[in-house]
Amino acid sequence: AATDDEPLNAEVSRAANARGIPVNVVDAPALCSVIFPAIVDRSPLVVAVSSGGDAPVLARLIRAKLETWIPSTYGQLAGLASRFRHRVKELLPDLQQRRVFWENLFQGEIAERVLAGRPAEAERLLEERLAGGLAHIATGEVYLVGAGPGDPDLLTFRALRLMQQADVVLYDRLVAPSILELCRRDAERLYVGKRRA
Incomplete structure (x- = not known):
């Protein structure tokens, strides 16, 4: 009504x-x-924003921001992943390897080609990678992320992205708990600061 x-x-x-x-x-x-959430539809990818009915205008404004941040081609990228999901699972039975594979795909040249409106090129490149036995999968990388004065709002987008991709996070007493909370929840956290003997 x-x-x-x-x-x-x-x-x-x-x-x-x-x-x-x-x-x-x-x-x-x-x-x-x-209650109906505000929807960003990039089928098959759908993002919903809801305030539980308490602030529908705010939910609509956030949805409008998400509309500009999530290009329509993300739906094509999700569709590409859907078409190749079972083949990748057969080639990479290990869950951790699959996660790394998909993270690399969604942040690498294949995704860039889809997002640039060249999905056929992206699909051809993915076919080549799968035919090559996935030997190109990196075993790991190390990044140093400076947390500045400890305010999470001052982190760069790149720092936040790297923190959310990390499998292991090394930190010391200078890193604020509010910054550690932004790391992936299942990431291993290792304190490397000095302690009194």
Whole structure:
């Protein structure tokens, strides 16, 4: 229900609930039995933003920002991954190796070609990599990320991306807990600072 008549919206809610019909009343979460999130559709990739009905305008504004940050070609990239998922799983039965493979793919030249509107080139390149037995998969890299004065808002996008990709995070007492919270949840965290004997 989305009329300017609040009593009518309330009546629609009561009638729908009495009949077991899901109902959404705009800007009245207490009258809703279902809430619809703001959607960014990059099929098959879909991102939903919801405030639980408490701040629908804020959810819509955040969705609008996400629309500009997530190009429509991300749907094509997700589709490419879907088409090759089973082959990659057969070639890389180890979950960790598959995760590294997909992270490299989504951040490398194959993804860049899809996002640049050249999906056929990307698919050809992926076919070549799979035919080569995936020997090109890197075993690891090390990055030093400076945390500055400890304010997470001052991290660069690259620093945040690297922290969220890390399997192992080494840190000392100068790294604020709020920065460590931004690392991937399943990453191993090792304290390397000095301690008193």
